Amino acid sequence: MEINYLSKKIGIIGGGQLGKMMINEASKLGISTAILDPGIDCPASPLANEAIVAAFNDKAALEELAKKTDVLTCEFEHISTEALKYLEDHGYIVYPKAKSLEAIQNKYQQKKLLQDNSIPLGPFKKADSTESIKAAAAEYGYPLMVKSASGAYDGKGNYLVTSEEEISEAYSSLNGDENLLYVEQFIPFTKEISVLCCRTMNGEIVVYPVAENIHRDSILYETIAPANITDKQTQDAEKLAKEICHMFDGVGMFCVEMFVHENGDILVNEVAPRPHNSGHYTIEACITSQFENHVRAVLGLPLGKTDLHSPVVMRNLLGEDGHEGIPLVKGVSEALAYPGLTLHIYGKSTTKPQRKMGHFTVLAKTVEEALSTADQAQSVLKIISEKTPKG
């Protein structure tokens, strides 16, 4: 029996930049899409065939999205797994699966599971009181990282504690009486890396080149591929990413963020069950982008090659401090004049300080050349607001 592949439709929970980039790839393959997002003017809505404007956890709206489509996927992991389980129980297909999301959403449980499967991690423990944080400090020393187990992203929900005086502030600002918190020993790392992989429902898996990430204020600033690490470290990182993707029974893209410890060991930091900011470089630099492979995987199609065309640097474009309102992108013409530069502007209707508004990618013969071009482009590209800066 012949299935009409063209009649397939993907439902995407979330209409941000990741959803937008998924839709671009789906559309290339002739696949239509529907999104669910609370924002009527979210980045993905002009490209989606259909948009449902609703809260991410609106069960009725999620079911409406599922009814309209052949498979549901998401661009972020903070979705009610109870709602997704309900949909799965009613015969709808959801990738990543509700149980994969559930095992990942709660970062403390995620770490426990990784630990139980003897994945190398830094020391961590639950922090249900200021006393337990003090106890951890006595064991780990300062600084230490206190984190909220749920809903954290881009540094939100993290608190770096450098002395005993800050513990009660950390506990209260992370609302420890309401939220499950945990403490991590601060890892003396030489590099942060991430490994993207994509897995099919049959367990076929492809791995992208290991990338090196630099964060600023806990937000991804830059990704460099290939990462400047040893062959042994590359093999270890790729092996860990595959193990973890299988462990969570992933379908679609997975990103595993890792630390390279001073002593050379690879330690896993955290897992995201979706295309990831640190994989944006794959659009220009790889034969198949992370978004195309995600679309292929959720549709049950074979995965594409992940080979790198050339060294690459990706930089995020964040809203400038003091600017809020309708975005204005400065320096586009100057930036596009740099060889090998590709610009992505997400089309968000308002800019805010530190908000991810776009990114650019530079392909070059060497990483060094790409970095120097990226520095020059960065110095001219600015996301400000049309209104006069506040304060």
Added chain:
Amino acid sequence: MEINYLSKKIGIIGGGQLGKMMINEASKLGISTAILDPGIDCPASPLANEAIVAAFNDKAALEELAKKTDVLTCEFEHISTEALKYLEDHGYIVYPKAKSLEAIQNKYQQKKLLQDNSIPLGPFKKADSTESIKAAAAEYGYPLMVKSASGAYDGKGNYLVTSEEEISEAYSSLNGDENLLYVEQFIPFTKEISVLCCRTMNGEIVVYPVAENIHRDSILYETIAPANITDKQTQDAEKLAKEICHMFDGVGMFCVEMFVHENGDILVNEVAPRPHNSGHYTIEACITSQFENHVRAVLGLPLGKTDLHSPVVMRNLLGEDGHEGIPLVKGVSEALAYPGLTLHIYGKSTTKPQRKMGHFTVLAKTVEEALSTADQAQSVLKIISEKTPKG
């Protein structure tokens, strides 16, 4: 003064696959689009921010499109230049310019202009009667090509005459009493090649690697890059393409189709003032695609690098004979399993024999490897209709 680049909007006349691929690149850059097309369900309409459903030569609708946007461009050249001149006279920006289109639309005048600028061409002459075709035959010998000067594409409007008996049939089937016809000597060519270039309003120009084209039934079947020709031929072809693009005062993408004569000379065949089917390979194989450079050019932005990542083969996917109706794509799963293959399905609502429904691109270490993968993929990919084949 800072121009808000994000508030720019491009108006595209034509919502077919070329329009769709333009919109993908515009959207990546954060640029919105409006299209004008008679088909409400044309390939570009789900992606465009706005769609005007009207005939291509509906002057009022074209003016509405111009009013809504900052610059007009087109995905094909058969548009009323009288209407476009009217828009230019009223201060709207149109790229390519009306006068460039006018000089190109009428293929006989196009050839005259190329000839007057001493561009190497095969012999041709006007054919205003069967007698003049006979006279041409006496001079050129058989076979010879009789062509309609206007509105011809994909072999429509061409007639290959192999003997005197066919002349009156050729003349009447091309409706010579109504249309301007011309006769071309049949060129004994060893290869057909095309050179894509992109030009800004300031005359900056970039050239893509020379590509080799194979046609079947006068429809493009395959494009191979880089073309297997001598360095001298490559230089000549690139030089000619630049000259011609400047000659027509082009803004945006231009495609110059050429013959490699048995004697090794490069002869120009015809010119298209837009992104071209033989440039689809640039999406996966080049640093900047023909569509991104077209968008950059019409917006007055600097052009991107045209370097080839790797050898590439592009094949068109045409509707199978005997199949008409809702399209069904066979063999997608098998085809996507071939390494380095990317599939584009345009999303046309109906298939017809020989209709361009999609294409695929294969990247590989060598052209030979890409060709053998393409052959295997081609043998499984078929565009049929959901209905039972007609008789």
